[in-house]
Amino acid sequence: MATPLASTPTRHGAGELIRHWRTQRHLTQQELAIGCRVSARHLSFVETGRSRPGPELVMRVCERLEVPLRFRNDILLAAGHAPAYGESELSEPSMRVVSEALIRILDGHLPFPAVVVDRHWGMVDANAGIDRLVAGCAAALLEPPVNVLRLSLHPDGMAPRIRNLPQWRGHVLSRLEHQLQATGDIELAALRDELRGYPGGTDHAPPHSLMVPLRLATEAGELSFFSTTTVFGTPMDVTVAELAIESFFPADAATGDLLRDNIKHSLNMSDSG
Structure with missing residues (x-):
């Protein structure tokens, strides 16, 4: 069963959010690392907070994990980067x-x-x-x-x-x-x-x-x-x-x-x- 995760980047680090989505998609660190063209060691450092992911890595991870756009912005913000996707009102x-x-x-x-x-x-x-x-x-x-x-x-x-x-x-x-x-x-x-x-x-x-x-x-x-x-x-x-x-x-x-x-x-x- 899915573990609900509120859209609250201020309470979750980027590594914790990435680990959450990886777990939701039932992938190991090794499988995700291969899909994102990084070492499993580096991904482990990211998930534990020992290394901050760059925006390019965040985007590759999100693509591989099929993270919804709203939550991709959360991970980028938690990693100290600007959000990549706007959010507009239909009336605009x-x-x-x-x-x-x-x-x-x-x-x-x-x-x-x-x-x-x-x-x-x-x-x-x-x-x-x-x-x-x-x-x-x-x-x-x-x-x-x-x-x-x-x-x-x-x-x-x-x-x-x-x-x-x-x-x-x-x-x-x-x-x-x-x-x-x-x-x-x-x-x-x-x-x-x-x-x-x-x-x-x-x-x-x-x-x-x-x-x-x-x-x-x-x-x-x-x-x-x-x-x-x-x-x-x-x-x-x-x-x-x-x-x-x-x-x-x-x-x-x-x-x-x-x-x-x-x-x-x-x-x-x-x-x-």
């Missing part, structure tokens, strides 16, 4: 191209739901298709900041309408556990523990299933979706690296037909108005 002019890309992707996915989330599953943006998924959820859960995993599994959220709740819970918790293994993020650990405490049980998908669908009861009938995740390639900004787009697709013909008919009806109503 420099992020306009990213914001416009997100809008195009969200709008282009209609009439099906899609949502943009950050590294802690906070909702950054969503298209109009998401309204059908969250209909009937408690208002408190829809107040910003909205956490989409909490919204889906909370007993006052989507959970009472999810027909295959044990399977969906198992899928969500397993995915969150994998993310925690990869990042060691202490806030994700807290979210995992919170979600584990919600009722509903856990189960696995039936044998030979292609994927775990989200089967949701609505006023229009049961809808069934599967989801895909889209991320930006080769990001060099912390914010961009931590964004993901969750796109929901119809898992059966009935769901696709219902949502397409719904959007046609909405367009006809607009034209008649």
Whole structure:
């Protein structure tokens, strides 16, 4: 199980952080040293604090260990170097191209739901298709900041309408556990523990299933979706690296037909108005 590590370089030396990530990736010092083209002795000195790594070595180590950009900055700072990656707000002019890309992707996915989330599953943006998924959820859960995993599994959220709740819970918790293994993020650990405490049980998908669908009861009938995740390639900004787009697709013909008919009806109503 991953050991959560807060993003607090002032409390951790660079060597301790490197050792943490090496352990998380299940590599020996020798294996990491070979991958980074340094001696195991030098790496040992770095991890014990007897030697301070230069920025080039830090970057090689982080690449080999697939350390998230946010935590790469932490290691650089702990080693006395400037961070290598910026962290921008989506509202900044420099992020306009990213914001416009997100809008195009969200709008282009209609009439099906899609949502943009950050590294802690906070909702950054969503298209109009998401309204059908969250209909009937408690208002408190829809107040910003909205956490989409909490919204889906909370007993006052989507959970009472999810027909295959044990399977969906198992899928969500397993995915969150994998993310925690990869990042060691202490806030994700807290979210995992919170979600584990919600009722509903856990189960696995039936044998030979292609994927775990989200089967949701609505006023229009049961809808069934599967989801895909889209991320930006080769990001060099912390914010961009931590964004993901969750796109929901119809898992059966009935769901696709219902949502397409719904959007046609909405367009006809607009034209008649």
